[in-house]
Amino acid sequence: MAAVDSLPRPAERAPTYRKVAPYLVDCDCHHLWHKIDEIFPYLPRQYVQEIKDFGSMFPNGGWTNMPNSHGYRTDHDVDEDTDFAEFTVKEHLDPYGFDVAILTGQMVYPTVGMTNLDYAAAICRAHNDWTMDHWVAKDSRFRATLAVGPNDPVLAVEEIERLGDHPAVVGVMLPAGGRHPYGNRIYHPIYEAAERYGLTIVTHFGGEGRGQTNPPTAAGFPTYYLEMRMARPQIAQAHTASLICEGVFEKFPTLTWVFVEVDTWWIPGLLNHFDADWKAVRDYTPWVKRLPSEYFRDHIRVGTQPMEQPGSREDLHWFLEQARADETLVYASDFPHWDWDSPTSVAPDFPAEMRANIFGETARAAFRL
Amino acid sequence: MTAAASDEVVVCPMAELPPGERCEVRGALTYGVTVFNLDGELYALLNHCPHRGGPLCRGRIRPHPVSDRVGYWEFEREGEILRCPFHNWEFDIRTGEALYDEKVRARTFPVEVRDGQVVVRVRGRRQVTR
Incomplete structure (x- = not known):
């Protein structure tokens, strides 16, 4: 996809920190509103009135997070007058010298659990228009992922067709919570449209156990926030196994899938087992023509945050080798959340020869930047 | 004007640092140095988290929650625990x-x-660089 030359370009500023890689991409830069009123100009009149009368009716999960606005770090000096986009440029893009930040939203993940799919789609549409006007238009380094409602693939495809040609749109966001594992054929029209527009699918932890989505674990609902955080990798593993076994990457050979905020430690274990079992029982799914790990390496990328913290640097490097991190991992900050990883804080964790790929080149290829 | 040695930083007048408050000297030792007043006793910390480099001293001051059975909390050491704004780890302000x-x-x-001035001795102003 072409560079976004038509968008306003900020004055070149020297970063406060030494850039950790020549081309620096953040694959998980959250963007958010203060209040849902901000998308009213983009929302049908009936839904505006319903929100005024009843609230947004976003299904909730019931787990805690952090006390600041929407999980903003507690040291961030934000209030109701803060322009979050300008704040993100000033506190994040400029100081670290980012070349691109992929906007991953967060406010509308719960729409995956809504019963009313027209309402869910309308919220996603309004969110996308607001993203273009209030974020993408403000800095040429921002790239958008389109919020869509996966439970109505027809409406999801309409939204991709409405905005998929915009040069700043690089992906489609499918939150990890859903009604089916994402290899399921009901979703394939979304992947066909994404592939047609050269867009990457991004799956961020979110929406699990809310409203009509499945429980966050197959064992049932976690009770506590710490317990809930431990559910993330098994959800990603289930989606990964589904995508490969349902033949998604045979059917859509140029599709790339990026998981963010789902941990990374599971990659080697899953792929070792997956490859071994494929050799034994692949005859039940012969459309899976290659080793599962090959599909993974060709089509799936995983965000680094939260960065693994094993006991020693040696253990960490062993893991990175096992995960083929130089091919599969993409740097993700999770800015502005309290549990984020800054580029400078995690760069020393990676062997020097891996950094150019992890911090930029792998994402550049995955998102066609 | 308080005379300060080359390895000292004058933080603020003691009158501006009542119990429960903190005062930061931005930029001292690169990251800043913050003095906390805990019930009249002063403690100085580098504003740099040893875990992941966060601005530790701008975190929330909290008690230490403990429990001896599920679903039950007790709060110890009120006002003595600093939570880093990055990753929320708990630190003992005193140590x-x-x-x-x-x-x-x-x-x-x-x-x-x-x-009447709060003075921190920073041991030779060793610059911490990343």
Whole structure:
């Protein structure tokens, strides 16, 4: 996809920190509103009135997070007058010298659990228009992922067709919570449209156990926030196994899938087992023509945050080798959340020869930047 | 004007640092140094988290929640625990120690009150660089 030359370009500023890689991409830069009123100009009149009368009716999960606005770090000096986009440029893009930040939203993940799919789609549409006007238009380094409602693939495809040609749109966001594992054929029209527009699918932890989505674990609902955080990798593993076994990457050979905020430690274990079992029982799914790990390496990328913290640097490097991190991992900050990883804080964790790929080149290829 | 040695930083007048408050000297030792007043006792910490480099001293001050049975909390050491804004680890303001990782400890400095001014001795102004 072409560079976004038509968008306003900020004055070149020297970063406060030494850039950790020549081309620096953040694959998980959250963007958010203060209040849902901000998308009213983009929302049908009936839904505006319903929100005024009843609230947004976003299904909730019931787990805690952090006390600041929407999980903003507690040291961030934000209030109701803060322009979050300008704040993100000033506190994040400029100081670290980012070349691109992929906007991953967060406010509308719960729409995956809504019963009313027209309402869910309308919220996603309004969110996308607001993203273009209030974020993408403000800095040429921002790239958008389109919020869509996966439970109505027809409406999801309409939204991709409405905005998929915009040069700043690089992906489609499918939150990890859903009604089916994402290899399921009901979703394939979304992947066909994404592939047609050269867009990457991004799956961020979110929406699990809310409203009509499945429980966050197959064992049932976690009770506590710490317990809930431990559910993330098994959800990603289930989606990964589904995508490969349902033949998604045979059917859509140029599709790339990026998981963010789902941990990374599971990659080697899953792929070792997956490859071994494929050799034994692949005859039940012969459309899976290659080793599962090959599909993974060709089509799936995983965000680094939260960065693994094993006991020693040696253990960490062993893991990175096992995960083929130089091919599969993409740097993700999770800015502005309290549990984020800054580029400078995690760069020393990676062997020097891996950094150019992890911090930029792998994402550049995955998102066609 | 308080006379300060080359390895000292004058933080603020003691009158501006009542119990429960903190005062930061931005840029001291690169990251900033913050003095906390805990019930009249002063403690100085480097504003740099030894875990992941966050601005530790701008975190929330909290008690230490403990429990001896599920669904029940007790709160100890009210006002003595600093939670880093990055990743929320708990630190003992008095010692700089991370409560739940014995290998991690924030840098601390001697602090005194001289001529009504809070003065931190930073041991030769060693620059911490990344």
